[in-house]
Every structure is written in structure tokens, then in C-alpha cells.
Amino acid sequence: METILAVEHLRRDYGRRGSVTRAVDDVSFTVAKGEFVGVMGASGSGKSTLLNCVATIDTPTAGHIRVEGRDVTAMKARELTRFRRERLGFVFQDCNLLDTLTAFENIALALTIRKTPPGEIEGRVRETAELLGLADCLNQYPYQLSGGQRQRTAAARAIITDPALVLADEPTGALDSKSAKLLLDRFEVLNRQRAATILMVTHDAFTASYCHRILFLQDGAIFSQLERGSRSRRDFFREIIGVVTALGGDQSDVL
Template sequence: MEQILNVEGLCRDYGKGAVTHAVDHVDFSVEKGEFVGIMGPSGSGKTTLLNCISTIDTPTAGHIWVEGRDITGLKQKELSRFRRERLGFVFQDCNLLDTLTAFENIALALTIRKTPPQKVESLVKETARLLEITDCLDKYPYQMSGGQQQRTAAARAIVTRPALILADEPTGALDSKAARLLLERFEAMNELCEATILMVTHDAFTASYCHRILFLRDGAVFAQLERGDQNRRDFFRRIIGVVSELGGDQSDVL
């Protein structure tokens, strides 16, 4: 299988004197078409790790390769272009533009990449069908439910067909029904489009949709679970077992 992401010896330190090792020599890789989750207690380094991979933060040491390219060595202009063209983002806050319709919010990602206008409409509609939001395309964010807004954000992330989709607590602001719908659409993105997804979550139910889970503790990889042929219910139970071992119930694992 083709490796999309390879993280080697990644460190991110903060402070002087009494240094905090937010990410401490982390190594892992993600293959094309994988759906990988990252979990761990509050302060374990999950968000810092994701921020380094997303190029929002700069590692203290180590390397991050995406599609074989070492992004830790890119200059700012190259980094901006790489982020725009090869990464897709879905955050807890949808970050949709209130003055644009769902169609326009999704199309914006293509417009920035100077996609020919004749291709924009077909790509937006195709992606909207996948995310089941075709009935929302003419609506503004304030006219949509939270779940519809988040699926619109997911459509915006995938419409450019990025190498890697980075999701940070995408279900955090959703009720259980909306969260399930979003996760089912993530599964569809993964299976039908071979989207490679790396998702930070505090929620074991959300994590149970992944193929594999990395658990962090004190900035380092503590454990790893692979779903394999297990059904989601059994995988959920295994996740809860590791969460308990990390020291706390599910609500503690942020």
C-alpha cells in the first residue's frame, strides 16, 4: 500500500528551562485509504500532533512526510500552497462563511485552486451527493442544522480530493443523531473516494468508526488498536478498555 503520511521522531517542546514535551518522539504512518483515529487524555499531545501535521504548528524536531515529501523543510510560500492543495480540514467549528451558500462555501476551495468554472459545479454537486446535502446547496449556514453545516464543511474538505483529510473533534458540537450521520458520511468518503482520514476525538463511539486508533499519553504513543474484521460494537468495547487503562472514563479522555 502507498504511504500517505509518515511521522518520524516528531517532537514539539514548549517553554524554556522547564520544558514541556507536548509531543515526544512520535513515530507512525498512515497508508492511502486508511481512517485513523487519535485519542488520549487531556494534555496528551493529540491536538499539538495534529497541528504539526497540518502545518499550523512547527515541530521542534523530527520529520513529517506527506506523499513522500518532507513538509518540515518547506518554506512559508511552499507550505501555504501545500496546505491549500494537498490537505483538507474539518474542525469542531465548521468555519463556514455566513455570507455564502453551502454551494459557494464548497466551491470556494475549488475557486482558490483556479479550477475551471465548468468543472466547479459538477464537482460540488457530486461531493454534495456523497455527503447527502444536495437539498442544502442553496441555503446559508444559519438556515442549516449543525449536522448539515458540518457535512458541508466535510464536503469543502474533500471536494479538492486532497491527499489527507485532518479532522479535529468533528462531532464535538453535534447531538448523537447528527454525529452518527456525519460519521456514516466519513465512512462513505473513505470507502467510495478512498479518502485518507486522520481524526482526533475524545469520544469512543466516534473512534469506533476508524480502522485504527493511536492512543497518546504524555506526548508519546501509549497503545495502538486495529479494528481488523471486528464489528464496530466489539471495537468500541476494546477502545473503552484502553481508555480505562489510560486512567479515566470516556468523559475524561479529551
């Protein structure tokens, strides 16, 4: 199976000589096309730093990150900006929607920036919105949308350009349980119907149970990993809870 993401001996240090904090410590893993991979760990474990490095928001101290075989750690600023725009999609806890644009316009923005012919934009936006359950609210502004609708609009914007990799950082963190489940169900649809490759950071075992595989970080390094395989999401959830407990975490979420 085609490898979309390869992280090789990644390290990220902060601070100066004599007072250095190693946030990510010699992390290596791969993500295949169509995989839905979660990253979990306690606060300060390095999971968000890892995602920021993959997202090219942060610069690694050492190691390599390859997306579709291209080493993003070796790219110059202009090339990196273009690569980020064209091959990566982002869904963060803060939706970052533009308040002056409708949901339709927010989703279409990525296509407009890429100079997609106007005749193609409407069809692509409506198709993606349908997939995410947004067909009835495309003419509404962000302040008129629920938290879940805003987050699904952000997800639509992230995948509208068919990126190689979708990066999600605590996408359910600001949502109530019903909205979170709706978003995660849509992520499953994207993964299944669009073969979207997703790397998601989360602290929540319920959210993580939607993934195919979970990487657990501790002190910046990979502590262990779990694969869902043919197990039910309920059984996978219970196994995730076991690892979280071993890591010293506290999860009270239930299915």
C-alpha cells in the same frame, strides 16, 4: 500499500529553557492510502498538538513529517502555504464556514481558489454534496443549516479538491448524537467510495469506533494502538473503552 503520511520521531516543546513542556515526545507512525486512523488520549496528552503539526499549523521542535513523500517540515513558507491548500483537507469542531456564502459557495470556494474552470465546479460540488447528503440544502446559508449539515458542508469543502490527507479535529464535538452518527456515516462513505485518507483526533470512543486503527497518546507519546480488523464496530468500541479505562479516561457513550 502506498504511504500517505509518515511521522518520524516528532517532538514538540513549549516554553523556555528551565520551564519546557514536551507536548509531543518522539512520536513515529505511518498512515497508508485509504486508511481511516483515529488519535485518542486524555486532555493534555498531545493529540491536538500532533494534529496541528501534521496540519502544518504548528512547527515541530524536532523530527519529520512527510506527506506523499514530501517533507513538509523542510518547506519554506510560500511552498508550505500552497501545499496546505492543495494537498490537505481540514474538518474542525468549529466549521469555519463563511456566513455570507451559501453551502454551495462554501464548498466551491476551494475550487475557485485553485482556479478550477467554472464549467467543472458545479458538477464537482453537486457530486460531493450528494455523497454527503447535502443535495437539498446547497442554496441555504450556514445560519439556515443544522449543526450536522454545517459540519458535513465543512467536510465537503475539505474533500472537494481530492486532498492527499483529510485532517479532522474533534469533528463531532459540537454535535448531538444523531448528527454525529450522520457525519461519521458520511466519513465512512468518503473513505470507502473516494478512498479518502483520514486522520482524526477524538476523545470519544463511539466516534473512534468508526476508524480502522486507533493510536492512543499518553504524556505526548504513543501508549498503544488498536486495529479494528474484521471485528464489528460494537466489539471495536468495547476494546477502545478498555484502553481508555487503562489510560484513566471516562467514557460513558454507548452504541
